[in-house]
Structure formats: C-alpha cells, structure tokens
Amino acid sequence: MRRSVNLWEFLVILASIGEVQWVVGSCSSFEQTRVAVLRPHSVSITEFGAVGDGVTLNTKAFQNAIFYLHSFADKGGAQLFVPKGRWLTGSFDLISHLTLFLDEGAVILGSKDSGNWPVVDPLPSYGRGRELPGGRHRSLIYGSNLTDIVITGENGTIDGQGFIWWDWFRNHTLDYTRPHLVEMMHSKGVLISNLTFLNSPFWAIHPVYCSHVHVQNVTILAPPDSPNTDGIDPDSCTDVCIEDCYINTGDDLISIKSGWDEYGIMYAHPCSDITIRRVIGETQSSAAVALGSEMSGGIKKVHVEDLQIFNSKYGIRVKTSPGRGGFIEDVYITNLVLMNVEIAIGFSGQYGEHPDDGFDPTALPSIKRITVKGIIGENISRAGVLEGIEGDDFSDICLSNVTLNVTSELPWNCSYVQGYSDLISPEPCEPLREKIPDWSVCYKPGNKRVASRKTIQLVEDVVELLFI
Structure with missing residues (x-):
C-alpha cells in the first residue's frame, strides 16, 4: 500500500510538470x-x-x-x-x-x-x-x-x-x-x-x-x-x-492588440503566444495589463504571471466593443500582488471609439476561457467590474484563489458574463458563483490534455515494466 501511494504521488508530480511545460518554458x-x-x-x-x-x-x-x-x-x-x-x-x-x-x-x-x-x-x-x-x-x-x-x-x-x-x-x-x-x-x-x-x-x-x-x-x-x-x-x-520590467506611465503598462474594427477583421492577424512575467509598475489612469480594445484580429494564448502593481486604476482589464469582432481566448493570469488599486479585474464590453462609419455593429467579439488565479490585494476599491455585451456573454471566466481587501460595500458588479470560481474573497457576483466543476472547463497553459494523459500513460507503462 505504501508503494502505491508513492507511485500515485510520483505520477501526479509528472502530470503537473507536463501541464505546466508551456508556463515555465x-x-x-x-x-x-x-x-x-x-x-x-x-x-x-x-x-x-x-x-x-x-x-x-x-x-x-x-x-x-x-x-x-x-x-x-x-x-x-x-x-x-x-x-x-x-x-x-x-x-x-x-x-x-x-x-x-x-x-x-x-x-x-x-x-x-x-x-x-x-x-x-x-x-x-x-x-x-x-x-x-x-x-x-x-x-x-x-x-x-x-x-x-x-x-x-x-x-x-x-x-x-x-x-x-x-x-x-x-x-x-x-x-x-x-x-x-x-x-x-x-x-x-x-x-x-x-x-x-x-x-x-x-x-x-x-x-x-x-x-x-x-x-x-x-x-x-x-x-x-x-x-x-x-x-x-x-x-x-x-x-x-x-519580463523583468518596471513601467510607470500615463496609460496601460502593457496592452495586447490586433487591429481596429473592420480593418483588423479584414487583416486577420491575431496576437498569440504572449508571455508577460515579473513586471512591476503603476498607472493611475489605466491597467497593468490590458487586452484590447483594438483586438479585431484576435488575441489568444496569453500567459501573465508574477506582477506587482500599485497605485493603479486597474490590475487586469479586457476591453472590447460591438463592432470589434475578433476574439480574446485562452488567457491565464496568475500570481498578482495588488496594492492601492481601484479595480482589480475589469471587463469592459462597451469600450472605445470606432475608426469610421464603416464598422459593422453586429460584429460581436468572442471573449472566453479566461482564467485568473492567485491574486492578493490590499486597499482595493472594487474586486471586479465585469461587464460583457448583451446577447454576447463573456464565457468560461474562471476565478480561483483570489483574496482582496476591498473597501467598497459593493465589491463586484457583473453583467453578461458566465463562469466559475473557487476560494474567492469577497464572494464573487452571482454569474460566477458556481464552483469550478473540473479544470477542463477553465483555460490553463499547457492544457493540451491529450498530451498530458499521454505523459501519464507513458510513465505508468514504464513503472509497470519496472515492477513486473
């Protein structure tokens, strides 16, 4: 029995390594x-x-x-x-x-x-x-x-x-x-x-x-x-x-973009495989890391980790609007320390102007599979203001291990979003209160789940040979 427990722990560790390969590499x-x-x-x-x-x-x-x-x-x-x-x-x-x-x-x-x-x-x-x-x-x-x-x-x-x-x-x-x-x-x-x-x-x-x-x-x-x-x-x-940057400016410290309305949709060049880590900074008027608002060509596979943000308006912000089209998906944000931040997490579905009258107001963006995990914050005014688009909910938003010392009596304001949460303080808004049923519903870098199972199976096969 002792051997099986150790073996299982060994497999779990290897599986975890397999899942976070993209993170550390x-x-x-x-x-x-x-x-x-x-x-x-x-x-x-x-x-x-x-x-x-x-x-x-x-x-x-x-x-x-x-x-x-x-x-x-x-x-x-x-x-x-x-x-x-x-x-x-x-x-x-x-x-x-x-x-x-x-x-x-x-x-x-x-x-x-x-x-x-x-x-x-x-x-x-x-x-x-x-x-x-x-x-x-x-x-x-x-x-x-x-x-x-x-x-x-x-x-x-x-x-x-x-x-x-x-x-x-x-x-x-x-x-x-x-x-x-x-x-x-x-x-x-x-x-x-x-x-x-x-x-x-x-x-x-x-x-x-x-x-x-x-x-x-x-x-x-x-x-x-x-x-x-x-x-x-x-x-x-x-x-x-x-990585390893200090930024103190009058707008977003880092903003990921991919084109503006009909021009970005037509050019169709996504921003993908973006890693941001070990950044310290402040911005009194905007966000530490923003996605959009010009995101009409799409944004995907973004990994943000180990940020220290202070004296800022937003920690993390997603910005988009009807007419943008495009998508923001497969985003993983982890290990953030926030101090004196007005809004820790912000989603804005009605943000920004348009380049001209040629945009299509029915071109709705797809915002899904965004995971925010491991945030602590002191002197935070609002935990989150998450405003999607009517008829175009932002979906599979996952919040985990978030602890914020919030000064507002209404820490969350959510509309047109859908998702899950686990270990959140203060308690999240109603659309996000469902417990995370399985991490397969949430985006996680390196979550090529077939590859991870192959890794586990390979190790199991090797161990079986060793113990025959």
Whole structure:
C-alpha cells in the first residue's frame, strides 16, 4: 500500500510538470538573448560626425552610420555604439543583423520638431492613424521587414521628449497621429533590453506584425497625466516574451492588440503566444495589463504571471466593443500582488471609439476561457467590474484563489458574463458563483490534455515494466 501511494504521488508530480511545460518554458526560445549578441563589426556614432551636446541634430549621422553598416549584414552583422552624451535626432531606420548599443550615460533624444518625424501610411489593420484620419508620424527608432535586431545597452536612455507632443494633443493642433519611441514592423527576432525609455509621445514600444520578440529588463517612464503613453503594446505579433520590467506611465503598462474594427477583421492577424512575467509598475489612469480594445484580429494564448502593481486604476482589464469582432481566448493570469488599486479585474464590453462609419455593429467579439488565479490585494476599491455585451456573454471566466481587501460595500458588479470560481474573497457576483466543476472547463497553459494523459500513460507503462 505504501508503494502505491508513492507511485500515485510520483505520477501526479509528472502530470503537473507536463501541464505546466508551456508556463515555465514559455520564454525558452528566447534564452539565447540573455547573452549579449556579439557582432564582428562595430562603429561609434561619433565616427559619422555626431555631437552629443543635446543641441546638434544628429539624424544624418545615424542614417549614414546605419547605411555604412548595411554592408556587414551578411558578415555576421554589426553594432552601432552610442557613447555617453545627449544625442539629439529625428526618426531613423534600423537594418537586419544590427545591434544598437547605448553606453551608460548615453541618451538618444527625440527632436522637438515634428518635421523630423516623417509621416508614414497608417497600419493596414487600423485603416487610419489611431488618433486622426490619415497617416501617422513614424517612430523615433523604426524598422520594417527586418531579421535579428537588438536594441540594448548599459542602461542607456531613449527620451522622446514627449511633453511638446502631449501639449499638441491636448490643444488639438496635431495633423497626424503621434509617434512611438520604437516600432518594429513585419520583423522577426527582436530583442530590446537593458534600457530606459522616457517620455514617449505616444506608445513607447510597439512591435506590430512581428514574431519572436523579447523585451527584457527595461524601465519605461512617463508622467501619470501623459496621454496614451502605453509602455509595451505587442500588436498582431506571435511569440512575445516581456519580463523583468518596471513601467510607470500615463496609460496601460502593457496592452495586447490586433487591429481596429473592420480593418483588423479584414487583416486577420491575431496576437498569440504572449508571455508577460515579473513586471512591476503603476498607472493611475489605466491597467497593468490590458487586452484590447483594438483586438479585431484576435488575441489568444496569453500567459501573465508574477506582477506587482500599485497605485493603479486597474490590475487586469479586457476591453472590447460591438463592432470589434475578433476574439480574446485562452488567457491565464496568475500570481498578482495588488496594492492601492481601484479595480482589480475589469471587463469592459462597451469600450472605445470606432475608426469610421464603416464598422459593422453586429460584429460581436468572442471573449472566453479566461482564467485568473492567485491574486492578493490590499486597499482595493472594487474586486471586479465585469461587464460583457448583451446577447454576447463573456464565457468560461474562471476565478480561483483570489483574496482582496476591498473597501467598497459593493465589491463586484457583473453583467453578461458566465463562469466559475473557487476560494474567492469577497464572494464573487452571482454569474460566477458556481464552483469550478473540473479544470477542463477553465483555460490553463499547457492544457493540451491529450498530451498530458499521454505523459501519464507513458510513465505508468514504464513503472509497470519496472515492477513486473
């Protein structure tokens, strides 16, 4: 009898390992990026006439340096070194197999002249600029159709000097949508690490239509009242790992997106296989991690773990609207610590505007299989405000092991949602009070249940042979 108990425990442990393989290995394909990419060729920006006085415009120096380094792309790649100093520049392009390295004390400053940020076409999955019809200003650091790009350093800084852009936005004097600090499009193998990003005019880091993106050990800062200064926004990307970051901005710290209404539906490029872990931050106006609201191409297979969020409006938020279409599914959020957060969990089914009158109001999003597990919170105003869409319930929402010290007498407000819960304090709203009957109804990363059973069966077969 003693042997059978140990054997069963052994099988359970192995089964658990099999089920969480995707969790612990979700960034495994990025392990090689932990070591600095060594390029056989390196030049300094000073070799191209750049002056780090914070006044001289160095756009041509950056452009010329990168043009020169292009000849080394097929020879192991190259590095552009930015030494200590304040290097004022307008927008410039990167190339494949390039490392942009900022030394300690190096600051790349975005020009305050909008003319140094060229206007480019809108993204096809948005159909127009996110803020205004027509084009949009190109990001400070930009790349398209690239492979193997590294933006890193010894905690150097990229400062967008966004104050002037925020004033133009508030005064309604912009002609085009504001730029990002970094935008990579249609690219594969992107590493951004060991840098500080300050005062982005708009979203700070925006990979769009990319794959194998790793953002690690970055700090992103903007004032709490700065408009739309999201930290990291993976947009219609696959295989993204965001880890070990500190973000304190005026909007969502991380927002997962995939296109806007009819344009995102038509482009049909989901954002999938996204891992976010070990992030600390605050946002007084929005969420630590948001899904949407531009999610018309779909969002799936998202794993969020080990977040510490304080002084914020939302912990986790799902944002969508009739007309969005698309889907958000297979989301697993675990191990969150919240302090001084207004709403721990928020689902908004009537969020955001539309790009134009061409959207289909009957295009309803599908929101299902979202699991939130293992949250503790102190000084939380509301445990959850979960508002789905009439006739389009958000389904299979699973809450487990959530303990929140809530100050409101009405901790939950739920409508048009359906799901399950277990070990929740305060007691959840009526649509979520049914106990979780079986974890098969809830999404869990690595929950390829056939594969897990195969693992168990394989071990059982081996053990049976051993004990014959």
